Amino acid sequence: IIIGIMVGLAVPNITRNLPQRRLLEGRDQVLNDLMILRQRSINEDRCYGLASVAGDLARYQSFEDVNRNGAFDGGEPALIVSRLPAGVAFTANFAVSFLPSGVLSQAIGSQVNFVNSKGQNESFQIMFSGMVFR
Known part of the structure; x- marks a missing residue:
């Protein structure tokens, strides 16, 4: 009975915080992918990038930026x-x-913004130097 009460109290808290946890997980996922691509650009002496998939704001792709224009x-x-x-x-x-x-192929930095199903927002900034700040 005690275990049932404990579970009954814990489950609503977990489900209430799940959208925020997923938002932070998504932000960190993209941050990690950006840092990997930056390192790959330096190591392989090539231009690599990351872009949202056209028409689907829940997906993104890494790509080789052959013409170095900062776009896929x-x-x-x-x-x-x-x-x-x-x-x-x-x-x-x-x-x-x-x-x-x-460094970024664009002459200025960039900001990447995220939103979850509850309308909560997160973002990070990429400076021209390639450094990322939350």
Whole structure:
């Protein structure tokens, strides 16, 4: 009986916090993928980027930015397509790419914004230097 009461108290708390946990998980997932691509750009002396998938703000793809314009263009190789956690999406399309020096191919930084099913928001900023701040 005591275990049943404990479970009855814990389950609502877990389900109430799940959208926020998924939002943070999605943000961290994209942050990690960006850092891996930045390091890959430096190691392989190539330009790699990350962009939301057109028409689906819950997915994003890593790609080789052959023409170094900071965007995913037709004909450029898509490396991996990933999905954000359930109920999490980008608030707008975005694309960033890193030059072999590790800096952004765009002359300015970028901000990536996320929203969950409860309307809660998270974001991070990518500086021109390639550094990422939450």
